């Protein structure tokens with residue numbers, strides 16, 4: 001376990017799935033947690049779980065692709081908690097389609113949430129973190145951003161962008177004591193992957209050396225490590241959490 005006592009974490013897309021598991025894990029490790037999602041009421045379950053871990057928690061409603069909304073939420077969190085030590089850019093969507101049928105709107109929506117959202121939140125917390133001269137940012141990418149996937153040109157481009165953004169921001173912010181890393185999950189069992197047909201899931205399973213799908217907690221464990229002091233000499237890195245699919 002990472003010792004995150006006294007730290008304040010902000011997690012986007014925390015209503016369910018990987019984001020919820022991250023919020024709960026950071027709280028179990030001692031952090032107070034600000035959670036946000038598209039609708040505040042969707043965060044009720046996460047709020048209760050973080051609260052049961054004995055930590056302070058507040059819910060915020062925001063679309064991560066909305067610059068003004070993001071700025072406002074960061075100001076509110078600073079007002080409510082006094083500081084932000086950890087940012088986890090987790091909110092993400094898929095709008096899968098083969099390239100020839102890939103709608104411009106589906107391209108824009110995916111890039112807007114996955115990549116622009118990561119940039120907007122990182123930019124918004126960078127100033128207060130610079131003043132503190134410390135901070136840890138963890139961006140949730142995907143192995144698809146490294147290896148590509150038919151039917152996911154928009155998603156792959158967004159996650160490849162998150163990886164490139166992570167490496168650049170890490171170099172820019174290192175001198176101010178801020179570390180920026182990415183976690184690239186493989187196939188994790190959440191609502192995002194529930195939609196896949198059984199045949200596709202079985203095919204996918206055969207490609208995973210550890211022979212099981214990942215759980216949200218598998219991702220949260222690595223996020224907690226990167227957010228904590230045990231990773232104090234780690235920045236600009238991408239950690240694959242994929243059961244060995246990508247080596």
Ligand SMILES: NC(=O)c1ccc[n+]([C@@H]2O[C@H](COP(=O)([O-])OP(=O)(O)OC[C@H]3O[C@@H](n4cnc5c(N)ncnc54)[C@H](O)[C@@H]3O)[C@@H](O)[C@H]2O)c1
Pocket residue numbers: 012013014015016017018019036037038062063064065090091092093113140141142143184185186187188189190191192193
């Ligand atoms: N599940 C997987 O196999 C997998 C694999 C690789 C990467 N990822 C990434 O992990 C992250 C979490 O995925 P998940 O599987 O938990 O997905 P999910 O769909 O279960 O949860 C995503 C959360 O993000 C929120 N969200 C979506 N758009 C938003 C917006 N504009 N503003 C604020 N919140 C928004 C949703 O409401 C939801 O609560 C995503 O970035 C996803 O791309 C997931």
